[in-house]
Amino acid sequence: MSAIKLHVIKPSVNNMTARVFVRAAKLDFTEDDVYGKTRTDDYLARNPAHLTPMMEAADLPKGVVWESCAIMQYLCNKHHLDKFYPTEPEKRAMVDSAMFYIVGTVYPYLSRATYGALNFPLYAGEVGASDADAAAKDKAQKAALAAMGETLEVFRKFYLSGKTFIGGDHVSIADIRLAASLEFLHAIDYPVPGWLGTYWSAVKHALGAAYAEPAKDVEGYIAYVKGLKK
Ligand SMILES: N[C@@H](CCC(=O)N[C@@H](CS)C(=O)NCC(=O)O)C(=O)O
Known part of the structure; x- marks a missing residue:
């Protein structure tokens, strides 16, 4: 029996992150699709969030x-996967900073910019989840999109600044987290700037099937929701 069991929702890029990682790291794992089951008594007993x-495990x-990032960090620590998560404190600080920035700042803008197009519910307390009119929701979505663009620029100016990957010469867990998150940009046909396209392709190429297989589930979902709107 596999030591690692991942419970996943396949259209999600948060999930795609962990799914890509276990494949890239060649770990022994199984996946359990829990779409529609995350609020059952059994699931909540283990994971009240x-x-x-x-x-x-x-x-x-x-x-x-x-x-997603804690799962990757734990697995890197446990299995000494240092190439994905450098042990040198200074290098690790950059990977950690990028991951916290993605989860804490980039993703909230990305979700406000794309969840409407994805038919995902927006988070409580946001304009998109309120009973504001369509014009107000559209304005909020555009503001989130502009802010998201600025957060992505930070990767060009700071985290990458001339390197191929956030991790330097090798894909790190922060690169997996960012590349997977970018998949939702397809939902809004976001004009990906050249530098970001080059970076994204390098991550996909380096990871090969480990990336492509879980990405297919996200792409399939996006194609499905786009089809609904035709
Ligand atoms: N920051 C978290 C986000 C996790 C998250 O939002 N998961 C969503 C799917 S994208 C979920 O499982 N929702 C199911 C629910 O809330 O019942 C991560 O990176 O893992």
Whole structure:
């Protein structure tokens, strides 16, 4: 039996991140599709945050860990996958900074800019989830899109600044997190700037099938929702 069991929702880029990683790291894992099951008593008993991806591993204090970046960090630590997560404190600080920036700042703008097009529910307390009119929601979406563009520029100016990957010469867990997140840009046909396209292609190329296979599930979902709007 595999030591790692991932509980996933396949159209999600948060999930795609962990799914790409376990493949790229050639770990022994199984996947359980929990679409529509994250609020069942059984799931909530293990994960009161009702989030995916969630990984089960017997050695964990509570048997599970969620948060895509925490899953990747744990697996790198556990299996000494230093090429994905450098151990030198200064290099690791850059990878950690990029991941926190993606999850804490880039993704909230990305979700406000794309979730409407993806038919995903927006988060409570946001304009998109309120009973504001369509014009107000459109304005909020455009503001999020502009802010998201600025956050992406930070990767060109700072995290990458001439390097191929955030991790330097090798794809890091921060690169996996960013590249997977970018997949949602297809939902809004975002005009990807040249430098970002070059970076994104380099990550996809370096990861090969480990990236392409989970990406297909996200692409399939985006094609499906686009089809609904025709
Ligand atoms: N920051 C988290 C986000 C996780 C998340 O938002 N998961 C969503 C799918 S994209 C989920 O599982 N939602 C199901 C639910 O809330 O019931 C991560 O990176 O793992």
